[in-house]
Amino acid sequence: MKRYFLLLGAAILVSSCGDDDGPGGIQLATTTLAEQIVEDDAAILDYLETHFYNYEEFQNPPENFNFRVRIEPIAGDNSDKIPLSQQVSSAVINVSSNETTFPLPGEETDVPHTYYFLQIREGQGPSPTVGDSTLLKVEGQLLDGFVFDSTADFGWLPLYETPLRGFANSVAQMKGGTPEGIVVNPDGSxxxxxSGIGLMIIPSGLAYFNRPPDGTQIPLFAPLVFTFELGLVTENTDTDNDGIPNMEEDLDGDGFLFNDNTDLESEIERGLQIAFPNFRDPDDDGDGVLTRDEISDENGNIIFPYPDTDNDGTPDYLDFNILREPGN
Incomplete structure (x- = not known):
């Protein structure tokens, strides 16, 4: 549970800290996303060239192999190992200063951040989206090999709640297991x-950047390495139970659910202390009619395509000017 608090906890701290204060009100060092990603890229590329994982054990599992991923330096007896650089895939996320773990001062927009991932064992179940909840085992470490958190137990982690965008997007590249694959051992474990097994390396701008959780021994501006096992996936997770899966509430398609808030202006005018992005808001347009009611017939069945009474291209549940009662 400690680890899952670490992956989720920073989101809680966002609302309690000022722009320049870290946990406990401590002043933290600042730098720009564009400056830091240059340093992170160099460090990560060097790491990929100089480290390998225990791929030979996965190719020919020895007796009682626990299928845990181990990453070690290429040196000495391991000088002939294949480096991670020849095995990983990569993807890019554009990051803006208001979309980091803690919004940063300044107006940086769409700064490219490359993250790396490797599917070591393909799962036989579905692949999650960043809007889904997942059952995971995770170990996190720094580039120098220091393990800052690890557990042998599975735990549920909603990918949409973790402040680490690189983590969520990397897990979403994988496939999980199936309920049929669950085996209970004689000892009760x-x-x-x-299940799917993988690893990821993410730059600090897709991790904690300059706001590492208090007491975790994660330095400022630290790229992070995670190895993980993806057990199960709750497909089409619907956090606010409004009938629309979380990922369909990502209106701009950028994979970041917190910047999609149709009735933000209305929430500000009403003096709400907390804004509710669409995936957490049961009334997305703030018109007083629940989203589920605006997309359902008189029997409660969801209508698809979602009703658009005035045919203006905006469905009723996102159109404040259209009050569609259930079944009408």
Missing amino acids: SQITD
Whole structure:
């Protein structure tokens, strides 16, 4: 549970800290996203060239192999190992200063951040989106090998709640296991035999940047390495139970759910202390009619395509000017 608090906890701290204060009100060092990503890229590329994982054990599992990923330096007896650089895939996320773990001062927009991931064992189940909830085992470490958190147990982690965008997007590149793959061992422990296993390396701008959680021994501006096992996936997770899956509430399609808030101006005018992005808001347009009612018939069945009474291209549940009662 400690680890999952670490992956989720920074989101809680966002609302309690000022722009220049870290946990506990401590002044933190600042730098720009554009400056830091240059340093992070160099460090990560060097790491990929000089480290390998225990791929030979996954190719030919020895007896009682626990299928845990180990990453080690290429040196000495391991000088002939294949480096991670020849095995990983990469993707890019554009990051803006108001979309980091803690919004940063300044107006940086769309700064490219490359993250790296590797599917070591393909799961036999579905692949999650960043809007889904997942059952995971995770170990996190720094580029120098220091392990800052690890557990042998599975725990549920909603990818949409973690402030680490690189983490959520990397897990979303994988496939999980299936309920049929769950095996209960004689000692009462359990495993998921058809789970997915992978690793990721993410720059600080897709991790904690200059706001690492208090007491975690994660330095400022630290790229992070995670190895993980993806057990199960709750597909089409619907956090606010409004009938629309979280990922469909990502209106701009950028994979960041917190900047999609149709009735933000209305929430500000009403003096709300907390804004509710669409995936957390059961009334997305703030018109007083629940989203689920605006997309359902008189029997409660969801209508698809979602009703657009005035045919203006905006469905009723996002159109404040259209009050569509259930079944009408």
